[in-house]
Amino acid sequence: MTRFLNKKEALILAAVSFLILVVLPCLNAFLPKESFFHISDFTITVYGKYLCYAVLALGVNLLWGYTGLLSLGQCLFFALGGYALGMHLMLMIGKLGQYQKDIPDFMVFLEFETKYPETGGLPRHWIPFRSPWFALLMVVVVPALVAYIFGFLAFRSRIKGVYFSILSQALTYAACLMFFRNDFTFGGNNGLTDFKFIFGHEINTAGTKRWLYIASGILLLSVYLLCRWLTSTKFGLIQRAIRDSENRVLFSGYATAHFKLFVFVLSAVICAVGGALYVPQVGIINPSEMGTEKSLEAVVWCAVGGRGTLIGPIIGAISVNAMKSWATRAFAEQWLFMLGGMFILAVLFMPNGIVGLPAQLKALKERFSKRKNGEETPPATPLETPGVKTAE
Amino acid sequence: MIRFFRSFLAGFLLLAAISQASAASNARNDLVAAILSEDVAQQTEMIKKLAETNEPIVVQVLSAWRLSGVYIHEADDKKIPFLLDAQLNSDGAAKGARIADGEFLKDADGKPIWFSQSDLTAADTNSKLRKTIKTTLDFFSLADPNLKVRRDATIKLGQEQNLDYIPNFEAKLAKETDKETIRALKEAISLTQLTDEKKETRIAALKQLGDSKSINSMNFLQDFLKKAKADTKTYSAEEIRQTEATIDTIEKYMAVGNFVGTSFRGLSTAAVLLIAALGLAITFGLMGVINMAHGEIMAVGAYTAYVTQNLFKEWFGATGGKFDMYFIVALVMSFLTAAAAGLILERGIIRFLYKRPLESLLATWGVSLVLQQIFRSTFGAANVQVGSPSWLSGSYVIQDVLFAYNRIFVIVFAVLIVYGTYLLLTKTSLGLQIRAVMQNRNMAACMGVRTDRVNMMTFAFGSGLAGMAGACMSQLANVGPSLGQNYIVDCFMIVVLGGVGSLGGTVSASLGVGVTNQVLEPWLGAVLGKIIVLGGIILFLQWRPAGLFATKSRSLDG
Numbered sequence: 001m002t003r004f005l006n007k008k009e010a011l012i013l014a015a016v017s018f019l020i021l022v023v024l025p026c027l028n029a030f031l032p033k034e035s036f037f038h039i040s041d042f043t044i045t046v047y048g049k050y051l052c053y054a055v056l057a058l059g060v061n062l063l064w065g066y067t068g069l070l071s072l073g074q075c076l077f078f079a080l081g082g083y084a085l086g087m088h089l090m091l092m093i094g095k096l097g098q099y100q101k102d103i104p105d106f107m108v109f110l111e112f113e114t115k116y117p118e119t120g121g122l123p124r125h126w127i128p129f130r131s132p133w134f135a136l137l138m139v140v141v142v143p144a145l146v147a148y149i150f151g152f153l154a155f156r157s158r159i160k161g162v163y164f165s166i167l168s169q170a171l172t173y174a175a176c177l178m179f180f181r182n183d184f185t186f187g188g189n190n191g192l193t194d195f196k197f198i199f200g201h202e203i204n205t206a207g208t209k210r211w212l213y214i215a216s217g218i219l220l221l222s223v224y225l226l227c228r229w230l231t232s233t234k235f236g237l238i239q240r241a242i243r244d245s246e247n248r249v250l251f252s253g254y255a256t257a258h259f260k261l262f263v264f265v266l267s268a269v270i271c272a273v274g275g276a277l278y279v280p281q282v283g284i285i286n287p288s289e290m291g292t293e294k295s296l297e298a299v300v301w302c303a304v305g306g307r308g309t310l311i312g313p314i315i316g317a318i319s320v321n322a323m324k325s326w327a328t329r330a331f332a333e334q335w336l337f338m339l340g341g342m343f344i345l346a347v348l349f350m351p352n353g354i355v356g357l358p359a360q361l362k363a364l365k366e367r368f369s370k371r372k373n374g375e376e377t378p379p380a381t382p383l384e385t386p387g388v389k390t391a392e
Numbered sequence: 393m394i395r396f397f398r399s400f401l402a403g404f405l406l407l408a409a410i411s412q413a414s415a416a417s418n419a420r421n422d423l424v425a426a427i428l429s430e431d432v433a434q435q436t437e438m439i440k441k442l443a444e445t446n447e448p449i450v451v452q453v454l455s456a457w458r459l460s461g462v463y464i465h466e467a468d469d470k471k472i473p474f475l476l477d478a479q480l481n482s483d484g485a486a487k488g489a490r491i492a493d494g495e496f497l498k499d500a501d502g503k504p505i506w507f508s509q510s511d512l513t514a515a516d517t518n519s520k521l522r523k524t525i526k527t528t529l530d531f532f533s534l535a536d537p538n539l540k541v542r543r544d545a546t547i548k549l550g551q552e553q554n555l556d557y558i559p560n561f562e563a564k565l566a567k568e569t570d571k572e573t574i575r576a577l578k579e580a581i582s583l584t585q586l587t588d589e590k591k592e593t594r595i596a597a598l599k600q601l602g603d604s605k606s607i608n609s610m611n612f613l614q615d616f617l618k619k620a621k622a623d624t625k626t627y628s629a630e631e632i633r634q635t636e637a638t639i640d641t642i643e644k645y646m647a648v649g650n651f652v653g654t655s656f657r658g659l660s661t662a663a664v665l666l667i668a669a670l671g672l673a674i675t676f677g678l679m680g681v682i683n684m685a686h687g688e689i690m691a692v693g694a695y696t697a698y699v700t701q702n703l704f705k706e707w708f709g710a711t712g713g714k715f716d717m718y719f720i721v722a723l724v725m726s727f728l729t730a731a732a733a734g735l736i737l738e739r740g741i742i743r744f745l746y747k748r749p750l751e752s753l754l755a756t757w758g759v760s761l762v763l764q765q766i767f768r769s770t771f772g773a774a775n776v777q778v779g780s781p782s783w784l785s786g787s788y789v790i791q792d793v794l795f796a797y798n799r800i801f802v803i804v805f806a807v808l809i810v811y812g813t814y815l816l817l818t819k820t821s822l823g824l825q826i827r828a829v830m831q832n833r834n835m836a837a838c839m840g841v842r843t844d845r846v847n848m849m850t851f852a853f854g855s856g857l858a859g860m861a862g863a864c865m866s867q868l869a870n871v872g873p874s875l876g877q878n879y880i881v882d883c884f885m886i887v888v889l890g891g892v893g894s895l896g897g898t899v900s901a902s903l904g905v906g907v908t909n910q911v912l913e914p915w916l917g918a919v920l921g922k923i924i925v926l927g928g929i930i931l932f933l934q935w936r937p938a939g940l941f942a943t944k945s946r947s948l949d950g
Contacts, residue, residue: 337762
């Protein structure tokens with residue numbers, strides 16, 4: 001195995017990680033509130049949220065940018081991870097809820113006590129979630145299982161391209177409808193909220209928030225390194241080969257379905273872990289989090305940042321969300337126009353995203369100067385992406 | 393001879409008029425007597441007797457009396473009952489019309505007396521009397537010229553289960569000609585006979601109810617069964633058995649009715665889905681472009697119907713024949729606006745993305761967001777009301793199953809659209825070109841087909857169909873900014889399920905999905921039904937990955 005990071009890259013990575021993991025939390029913790037460089041508790045939570053979104057974007061990118069599978073269901077896994085941890089957090093509220101009962105508020109409200117009298121109102125599958133370890137295990141296992149079953153069925157019957165997108169969208173839609181139902185025992189459309197403790201710490205203190213932020217940073221860093229490593233191996237090569245021409249890979253004797261299934265499950269797990277860290281920071285998880293539009297938003301982050309690169313989705317996720325935070329406050333009405341417009345523009349004019357912009361501009365400049373020199377240039381097709389082909 | 397005949401006829405008519413007039417004046421005298429009587433029992437008898445006359449004045453006076461609208465005027469020690477005239481003078485007083493002859497009350501000078509609210513004395517009533525009057529009035533409704541009023545009154549009176557009414561019902565039954573009303577009368581008689589003392593009568597009534605499959609009497613039968621089981625002394629085992637049999641018969645009848653009704657509703661939902669999915673089948677199936685904004689194009693059609701309706705309201709008023717025509721115009725307009733929107737979309741964005749289908753998905757989703765926001769800022773976030781024209785509201789009732797006109801219309805319209813699309817694709821030169829481009833774009837281009845233009849036309853046509861689907865949708869469901877989002881997943885699933893590029897597949901898939909959704913809904917609820925359908929489709933594609941009617945092709949990714 002070759003080294004997958006060269007010296008320069010490692011240096012930059014270390015510097016950025018230091019900034020995110022050490023400098024920002026320190027600014028939050030040790031500077032006085034009046035200081036210009038102080039970062040408020042609210043801001044640090046917002047940054048933590050962005051980092052989780054970046055993890056989600058990496059998951060989408062591993063699937064779309066590197067394997068050519070556009071899944072519109074990655075938010076489902078994100079939300080499933082969130083729900084798994086959220087269930088544990090709900091049970092940790094204890095008697096501090098509004099009704100001051102042992103079971104979460106929504107169960108009291110929905111009269112689960114009469115529905116599940118033998119367990120005191122707690123549905124059976126909720127019981128093991130009292131253990132944090134079980135909850136953490138489920139954060140990984142449940143999404144992986146769902147992804148495995150769906151992926152197995154889809155790839156076995158060689159559903160690909162846009163069909164895969166449509167089916168994954170339908171899956172997400174169905175799951176979303178399911179979670180909206182009150183008798184599905186996950187809180188209906190209010191979802192899970194009002195968390196009080198996480199692993200024995202109060203969730204709303206500045207310290208916990210800071211640690212959650214740092215955890216998100218570490219997660220993002222490790223997911224980045226994992227993807228970086230994976231894509232530099234032979235496996236990564238086959239991944240890209242599948243993206244560019246699945247049939248040739250198939251005819252070369254590779255069982256592409258297995259590769260795709262592995263990547264799909266891996267991506268689901270990445271998204272789910274991101275979701276699990278996201279939930280304690282925003283303090284709520286509900287079914288709208290797994291709507292198809294959320295999945296599509298995650299795809300836009302990748303498209304805007306530049307898919308098929310690893311740094312692009314991170315940049316995309318953070319910049320689009322920062323813009324969203326700002327725009328929904330400044331012009332709430334126009335946000336959908338902006339998001340929609342961004343979609344269209346990114347697809348039409350920036351096929352390689354922000355990361356690919358310098359190269360694109362350079363090519364444009366070269367062509368311009370060539371034409372100036374009177375050289376005949378073939379009619380260019382700037383909309384065609386040289387490196388990234390998504391379908392044949 | 394003729395003269396004789398004419399005078400005879402004139403005499404006859406005169407006689408008839410006199411007898412009618414005397415009947416009316418008799419009724420008036422009876423009314424006066426009833427109102428002035430002091431004895432409640434006697435009053436009740438008199439009112440019941442009045443029920444047998446067929447005079448409008450009786451209805452008028454009795455309903456006024458029930459609401460304390462009959463007043464007494466005392467002059468020369470005589471009590472004169474009267475009604476107030478509708479016309480008020482400037483003081484808010486009105487003249488009084490004598491019930492005895494309909495003339496206005498006059499004072500000693502022969503001038504009409506004006507009564508103001510404060511100096512009125514109402515004729516006495518009590519609750520028993522009011523109840524009697526109400527029943528009497530109901531009996532009058534049994535003879536109402538309006539069929540619906542007649543039927544409703546029959547059903548209401550039957551449900552009172554008062555044995556005294558039976559002779560009345562039977563008298564009406566002999567005269568009645570309307571089939572439905574005869575049925576209602578028979579039901580009312582049988583229902584009333586359930587309270588009869590004789591066992592045989594009761595059993596016969598039960599049998600009769602079973603034979604006429606009376607859904608209205610279901611609750612009464614169940615109560616009767618409970619009563620009979622609790623009191624086995626009065627009610628025999630045979631009776632209980634018969635009741636159970638009757639309930640069973642009616643339940644079966646209801647089940648069949650429900651099934652037919654549900655299937656019909658499913659069929660109409662399927663029809664709307666079909667029109668919408670047909671547009672998608674053309675843009676996606678034939679052109680390979682995923683148009684996530686297809687649902688919003690539907691919404692464009694629905695909102696066009698809304699705007700057309702409002703314009704017609706402004707021009708021709710909210711009712712009348714001209715206003716009712718709005719829906720026809722709306723259908724055409726929604727096709728045109730949606731097609732125009734599709735044309736702009738294709739020229740502006742999609743034509744750059746034919747080689748990148750996954751990215752066309754993203755770009756069109758961006759378009760759908762923008763369109764949604766446009767709807768929201770133009771028409772508001774709340775749903776808007778699109779009314780049905782009068783020729784589409786109402787329904788046929790066959791065997792207690794409702795067939796709403798608007799649903800029938802949508803089904804017929806869908807059939808026409810499918811046939812029209814079929815003709816367009818197979819019989820016109822545009823259709824030929826569309827099929828050629830679909831099969832082999834490069835080859836078609838080499839043969840001189842202007843593929844660019846064909847794309848444009850096809851996309852506009854598909855969008856136009858979606859617009860018409862939206863207009864139809866406005867008759868069955870709410871019109872709001874998120875209308876498209878609710879149907880887009882269904883539409884995509886139908887196209888994938890049916891097999892891309894096949895009209896027959898789209899038709900059968902939308903029928904399947906629409907009807908299954910409706911059939912599952914009452915059992916599992918709308919949401920769970922939908923989930924099961926989605927799950928079913930995913931599993932079905934395991935068996936036939938290319939859909940129901942796959943286009944056969946030798947190409948690798950065909």
